[in-house]
Structures are given as C-alpha cells and as structure tokens.
Amino acid sequence: MEDERGGAVPDRATFARTLGTLKREGSNVLLVGAAASTHETVCQQLLGAGERDSRYRLFVTNADDRVACDRTADAETDRVRTIDYSRSGLETDVDSDGENGRPSLGTLGIEIVETIDELADAADEFDPSELRVCVDSLVPLLREYDTETVFRLLHLTTSRVDQARGMGHYHLPLASDHDAVNLLEPMFDAVVTVRSRDGTDEQQWHLREEDATTDWLEL
Template sequence: MEARSRGERADGALFAQTLESLKQEGANILLVGPGAKAAHERVCCRLLGELSDQPRYRLIVTASETTYRGHSCTAAETGPETNVFKIDPPADGQSAGSTDSAVLAAENRCETETKETHLTHTPEVSLSVLGSAVFDAVTEIEAGSDGLEPAELRVCVDSLVPFLSDYQTETVFRFLHMTTASVKQVSGMGHFHLPLDADHDAVNLLEPLFDATVEVRIRDGGYEQRWYLRDSNGPSEWIEL
C-alpha cells in the first residue's frame, strides 16, 4: 500500500466506487484497532458475507482460543460450505516435534457443511504448512464450485498477533503473501485481524500486502470503522457499524 496521509479524507464517491471494485476484483483487508473486540466481530461478520442472501464459501484460520469470534457462523444460513483451520497448542505430554500433519474432522454448524482441520502449533509446524493448506483449500473450493464468482469466497484469519509473537517477521510476511495471493487468484475477499493501533510498527510493516486497512473503534457506546484504501489520498470518515 502506498504511503498516505491519515489526516486527509477520501472522496465519498471515489470511496464507494473503490469498494465496489474490491468486491469485483478480489481484495485482502487488514482489520486493526485495539480494545474493540465487539467492533472486530461486527466487521468480521459483514466481511464474511453472513448478512447477505447470496451463497458464500468461507475459509477460517483461527486459534483454539479464538480472539475475536467463535466462527460458528451464527448468521450463516446460506453458505454452502465453511472450512476452518484451527491452530491447536501441543497436547499434554506431546513432543514439540511429534507432528507436522493435519487431521481432518467434520462437524455441522448452523446447518452448513463445515470441515475443521486441526494443525498442532509447534515450532516445527511452520507457517508454510498452514499457507500450503490454505492454498490447497482454496483450490479445492474453486474446483468444487465450477468456478467462483467475485467475492463468493470469504476468508478470515483471526488473528495475526500469535503469528507475530511466535514466528520471525519474515516468516509471517511470506505466509501472508501466499495467503493473500490465493484469495486474489479467485477474486475472493479476505480479512485479517490485527488488533493493534493503526500507526503500530507491525501495521505499517504488513499493510503493503493488503488492498485496504480498516480501523475500528468503540465510541460513545457505538461501533465505528474507517477505511484506508490503496491509492487514495486519505481515510474515509468514521462510519457507524
């Protein structure tokens, strides 16, 4: 993402036009803002397309102790399939190097078919394993759908904080590059939770990989968002969620 002034405002018409283009061309969004769990959840729900009556394929990457939502698709009544990649800590007594494989289990959630893949979190299970699993899942979804429509695939990664804590920055960057490219290849919509301040070093480092950054906050008991779009002169106004 090109450098932009956070003090200037994006033109409203251009902002709406750019958002529509993101849906048609595919996009990856960095979702930032600390201390606003409920706001993250609300934006996440919308970006997953759970409020739409259109069919969606969903791919979720989350940890055992989910940061911002349960990802149980409580509003997803139309999605034909949801795939969940859950990062688990090593079980008691399990060697850190005992596995680098994925075990597939299936369960029903909200009357949709959900495939849940568990990847044990160990130093030996690198993010490249997860990145490859995401790529394979996207490929499988596209093949099974006979070609995805723009924005039909929705991807959520919740959250990036554990990755930045447990892996080298370069490793996280490579994982994000692989994952965002997989989403864009099928004109999907991906969003990645990073609950830090918009001017945090980690945000500044990672946001060039994304088409937009969305900052959320809680203000006067309500939830708000503002968008920083690539190639725009500045952010949108604060928009009520």
C-alpha cells in the first residue's frame, strides 16, 4: 500500500520501532500545519511532558510570534533554558549605513550550541532522548532572513541535537505543501503534519529515511 507521496504506509509495529530508533539515536522533527492548538499538543508530547522530571529542555523562541510552549517556557531552572531571540540582546548585523540591524543568526547558532553544551555538562553526558529542544517558530526567521541563512542555522542546531542523542522539534505553522516546507524538510528525520478535523486533533508522520507516511493518528 502506498501513501499520497508515493511511499509505503507503515504498520503500527514498524512505526513504533522507527520512533524507538529516533529516540535512541537522536532525531529532529519538523512540525507543519496551520492548527496552532494542535502544535501545542504535539509539542508537549515531543517534550516528554509528564514523563519524568530529569529531562533537560531548551526552548528557542520568539516571544512575539510563537505557536506553542506558552505554559512551559516560563520556568527557568538548571534543567530548562530559554533563548528568546526576539529580546535576547544578540549581536546584530551591520547594515549598509553602518548601523546595527537584525540579530545575527550566526550569534544565535553559537548561543544554541553553547547552551546545549552547558546542559550536557550539567547532565555529565546525556542519556538517549534526555535532551529535548523546541524551536518555536521558524516563521519569523524565514520572514526576516534569507533561506540559506536559516538553513545554516538549522544545520548547526540539528547536528548538535543529533550529537547529543536528543530530540529536537521545530514549529513551522504553514501548509505541508508550502515552498518553505519543501525546501527545509530534507534536513529532518521526520515531518509531522498536524490538523484539527471535526473537533479532533490529528497528526500524520512522514518518515523520510523509510519514505513512509502514517495514516492520520488521533492525538
């Protein structure tokens, strides 16, 4: 049986095994779809909310334009860090008139890596999936910077998450066939499309390595 992308539809056992591998080896997931409330639900699941308090969590957020994590990102502890790139005082690029302009994404990338390094030191080495990273959302970055610059930032971030055997997810609240989704999805292990249909929140996983897409699954 094939899905609408032309790939196979995995059965539940295959899907469960693949998710287990992503948890053990590290993974990065792109969350797409315009249903903001559903982004929040999936976000909490991927953060491991309610599972155990020993996880380390990093939120990279624009407080002025986010779709999830409103309730979670406020608590700053030795296990939870937040980088608000809208207000963090990052170094800025210099524009053609010699004035400071937008925050530098190179500086943001360094701050993300250094923060993960600090959490890794606190953990004395992460267990698989012990680190959870949420980037909410990519839309302001794509609005303000060229795609190549955002691509480099994501490459740096996803590589560090993989190295830590962590689980990162990245909110992109756009339709699954949007140009930005098509451009960025090769960087991710899976693309999860979320929707709300007849009052029910649902998700659909596309596993890129297997070229397989699940049926719509109720959250």
